Amino acid sequence: MMGMRELGTNVGSVLASLMFVWAIFKNHFPYRLRGPIEKYIQKLVKFVYPYIQITFHEFAGEHIKRSEAFSAIQNYLSKKASAQASRFKADVEKDSKSLVLTMDEYEEVPDEFNGVKVWWVLIKHTTNSQSFSFYPNPDEKRFFKLSFHKRHRELITGPYIEHVMKEGKAVFLKNRQRKLYSNNPSKHWYGWKSTKWSHVFFEHPSTFDTLAMETKKKEEIKNDLKKFRQGKEYYTKIGKAWKRGYLLYGSPGTGKSSMIAAIANFLDYDVYDLELTTVMDNTELRNLLIETSSKSVVVIEDIDCSLHLTGQRVKKKEKDGDEEEKDPIKKKEKEESENKASKVTLSGLLNFIDGLWSACGGERIIVFTTNYVDKLDPALIRRGRMDKHIEMSYCCFEAFKVLANNYLDINSHDSYAKIESLLGETNMTPADVAENLMPKSDEEGVETCLNSLIEALEKVKEEARKKAEEEERLKAEKEQKDKEESAQEAVKVDENSANSVVKEN
């Protein structure tokens, strides 16, 4: 097919020369013959070279900005090129580790769409103009040329181009260097800049594959995220902001941060780490939230601690109120310190989450984390505010197998049965299991690591047994004490009633 088209190209250029020669000599032909001859030549050209070519320029017209279509095509072809072309231009992108291959100039890349073949080629024209231009390299003009059979004009100029644009943008989002934003003022070393968020590159390696958790739970979360990502039309239809709220709860070290990173990596989103304790008031919170970009995960960690400053403070004020009201100096001092502290209220936060993003659109995930779910205000965890509650639990056997694979590259071992039964009887966080699985030196092999885990689990089990025994003993002691006290009370009551009977007599 390719050979045919190349042949066609050659024949085509021969015919083009024929047209040129015809243009020069046509005056020597009788007038009435000129029309039919011209018609036949054109028919012949169309028959022998029935291909259409479309060009997409890097900088079109007066635009200084690179054409979006050009970039999208480039990204789209970078995926195709690595499989098809033989000459590449390699570029180190993203994390300085992965190579991004793009097609070299004049390298032809074939593509197929609904069974129709098309060909792309990148062409570079260099001129030697001395003129001033805003373009990055004014003497170099690049464009993509797309060739296809004229029979497929409709399919290619419509659905195919749309498909290329969409895929190209998706590749761009995947390859871009994602960012971790933070609003903590201590990280704002460039105080003169007006931006509210500072950022570093987001490079957390955690993914759903490396996350230690039951497979069923992982799949459920992944499916939820997929549904969310594809739900643009659904959210528009129901008139709600395209956002989803997750509440992650579990003891420290159960992997809440790892889960957030896995979510961001799965969706290719940026991460905004919102430190609520440094946000002065609802206006500042509003401004911060407005500045977050689409395709991001906004994280508010340890929500129970962040909101101490509001809900808890009000309660405390009510309690201490009388005392402080009496001392005007104390009262003023307290008011001043409260003014300095964060004034973000729970209702302010919830209102923003509910309302603000409906107005500015874009896809966002908001994640709240807490170590103590019972401490939270019921209004915050009510379903609807947080769409999904995810419990990050202690390490189960399935989670252990993921960690053993991550750290020791093993899928099974003789000691697995023992570990499984020990994990069933103890509460150890994945962080502690991981700590034991990590070789401490080069000499430590799989055996040593697994043994050290077994030892640690046995120790935890023993401690838990002792703790339970101690609790049982204290409980029994208390019950005994309560019994004795109520017996004494009963004696007292009897004596008192006896006395009153004596007095009456």
Ligand SMILES: Nc1ncnc2c1ncn2[C@@H]1O[C@H](COP(=O)(O)OP(=O)(O)OP(=O)(O)O)[C@@H](O)[C@H]1O
């Ligand atoms: N479920 C898990 N899967 C894989 N690794 C985990 C998991 N849980 C913990 N780890 C390991 O333990 C370390 C600490 O975990 P992580 O910071 O995610 O826990 P956390 O629940 O966010 O803790 P904290 O509440 O203290 O912030 C991580 O660096 C990771 O290596």
